[in-house]
Each structure stands twice: as structure tokens, then as C-alpha cells.
Amino acid sequence: xxxxIAACARNSTSPSPATTTTxxxxxTxxxxxTxxxxxxxxxxxxxxxxLNGVISGSDTKKGISGAEVEILxxxxxxxxxxxxxxxxxxxxxxxxxxxxxxxxxxxxxxIDFQAAITNANVAVNVEMNKTPTTTTTSIGPLTxxxxxxxxxxxxxxxxxxxxxxxxxxxxxxxxxxxTWTYLGRTATGVTHNLQLSCGDGPEQVVHIPVTLTLxxxxxxxxxxxxxxxxxxxxxxxxx
Numbered sequence: 001x002x003x004x005i006a007a008c009a010r011n012s013t014s015p016s017p018a019t020t021t022t023x024x025x026x027x028t029x030x031x032x033x034t035x036x037x038x039x040x041x042x043x044x045x046x047x048x049x050x051l052n053g054v055i056s057g058s059d060t061k062k063g064i065s066g067a068e069v070e071i072l073x074x075x076x077x078x079x080x081x082x083x084x085x086x087x088x089x090x091x092x093x094x095x096x097x098x099x100x101x102x103x104x105x106x107x108x109x110x111i112d113f114q115a116a117i118t119n120a121n122v123a124v125n126v127e128m129n130k131t132p133t134t135t136t137t138s139i140g141p142l143t144x145x146x147x148x149x150x151x152x153x154x155x156x157x158x159x160x161x162x163x164x165x166x167x168x169x170x171x172x173x174x175x176x177x178x179t180w181t182y183l184g185r186t187a188t189g190v191t192h193n194l195q196l197s198c199g200d201g202p203e204q205v206v207h208i209p210v211t212l213t214l215x216x217x218x219x220x221x222x223x224x225x226x227x228x229x230x231x232x233x234x235x236x237x238x239x
Contacts, residue, residue: 048093048095049095049117049119049120049122050091050093050094051090051117051121051122051124052088052091052121052122053088053089053123053125054086054088054126055067055069055087055105056087056126056127056128057105057108057128057130059130061127062087063086063087064083064105065083065086066082067087067089067108068082068083068103068104068105069081069104070104071091071101072102073098073099074099074100075096076094076099094117096119099114099116105128107130108128108129109128109131113126141171141172142169142170142171142172142175142214142216142220144166144169144212144223144224145166145170145224146164146165146168146212147164148162148163148165148226148228149163149165151229152230152231153194153196153231155232155233155235155236156235157198157235157236160194160195162193162194162230163191163192163193164192164210164212165190165191166178166191169214175214175215176216177215178190178213179213180192180211180212181210181211181213182194183208183209194210194228198236200230204236205230205231205232207227207229208227209226209227209228210225210228211223211224
């Protein structure tokens with residue numbers, strides 16, 4: 001019995017068979033946070049602009065091809081644009097500001113106009129006036145010509161109806177002086193009413209020699225003489 005107790009004692013003090021405990025650590029996965037940035041699109045404000053328009057004629061009301069438009073004043077000066085077949089001019093890439101422009105075209109009067117650019121493209125149409133056609137008449141050398149009216153002249157004492165007129169005379173340099181001489185008398189002017197009396201001839205019908213002398217500004221002279229017929233009516237003893 002003692003042997004049995006000893007055996008029991010030995011069994012109770014002997015280590016129990018080893019128990020293996022395996023601890024598995026749980027895998028921890030950390031996902032990197034993804035941040036999405038919101039993008040806001042801001043409209044781009046234009047810093048340059050287009051200035052254009054149509055150059056037309058007052059006579060045709062249509063565009064003038066080949067007209068020249070020049071910027072005279074403003075942020076940009078000296079720039080030029082030539083109109084196309086439809087009369088359209090264009091200045092792209094201009095900054096804001098006030099511009100002074102001039103349009104030129106053959107056979108039209110030049111014209112100045114203004115354009116103000118703030119924050120948008122600008123169109124300015126311009127109508128040009130047709131230049132009047134000037135006709136130049138060539139006048140030859142100094143020529144003396146005069147007429148008298150009425151024809152024949154009338155002497156009804158004391159009235160005299162007899163006017164000589166040199167307005168048909170011509171000169172390239174210009175006529176400075178018209179001088180009339182007759183019966184020892186002298187008068188000046190483009191026209192002149194002859195001063196006659198009964199003593200200027202005994203006949204009822206008399207012929208008065210009249211001379212016109214022209215003097216140009218340059219000093220040249222030209223003369224012409226005519227015999228003016230004068231009829232005495234109910235005057236000087238004549239019926």
C-alpha cells in the first residue's frame with residue numbers, strides 16, 4: 001500500500017504533458033485615406049479685343065474696297081488696316097482704351113472717328129462722303145470782248161439807254177482793270193452806261209467809237225474798239 005501511495009505521489013508531482021498555445025496576431029490593414037480636391041473653373045477674362053467695322057460710301061451705301069484705316073491716338077498708334085472687298089477693316093489684339101482713327105479712300109473725303117474699348121469687342125461702321133468732282137476750265141491769253149445793249153442804243157434826251165458790257169473778256173492771270181474810252185471821255189468798270197448828248201453828232205443816227213482796254217494783274221494789256229450805233233428818238237429835234 002505504501003508502494004501505491006508513493007506511486008500516486010510521484011504521479012501528482014510529475015509535470016503534465018506540455019500544452020502548446022499558438023496566438024495568432026490579427027492582421028491590421030490600414031488603408032491610406034484618399035482626398036479628392038474639388039476643382040473650380042474660373043472664366044478667363046480677355047485682355048485684348050477686336051475693333052472692326054465697315055467703311056462704306058455715301059453715294060453707293062456699299063463697302064469701299066481698299067480703304068485705309070489708321071489708329072492715330074490711343075494705347076496703340078500708327079497701326080493700319082486695309083478694307084477687304086466688302087469694306088471690312090479689323091484691328092485684333094487691342095487693349096482697352098479710347099482710340100482715335102482716320103479713314104482714307106480714293107475719291108472720298110477722309111474722315112476721323114472714335115472708338116472706346118472697355119471689356120468687349122467693338123464694331124464701328126463709318127460712311128465716307130464722296131469728294132465732289134472739280135472741273136477746271138482752262139482760260140487762254142488775255143482777250144478783250146464787249147457787247148452793247150440795246151442794239152441800237154437809244155438817246156431820248158435827257159435819258160440814254162446804252163450799256164457796254166465786258167464780262168465776256170478772259171484772262172489766265174486775271175483782269176485787274178477795265179477802261180472805257182469814247183468821245184474824249186474815260187470810265188472804268190466791267191460795265192458802263194455811255195454818257196451821250198445831242199451834241200455828240202448832228203445826225204439822228206450816230207456811230208460812237210468806243211474802245212475797251214483790259215489790264216491784267218501781271219501788267220499785260222489788250223484792247224478792242226467798236227462803233228456803237230445810237231438812235232435819237234423824240235430828242236434833239238428828231239421825232
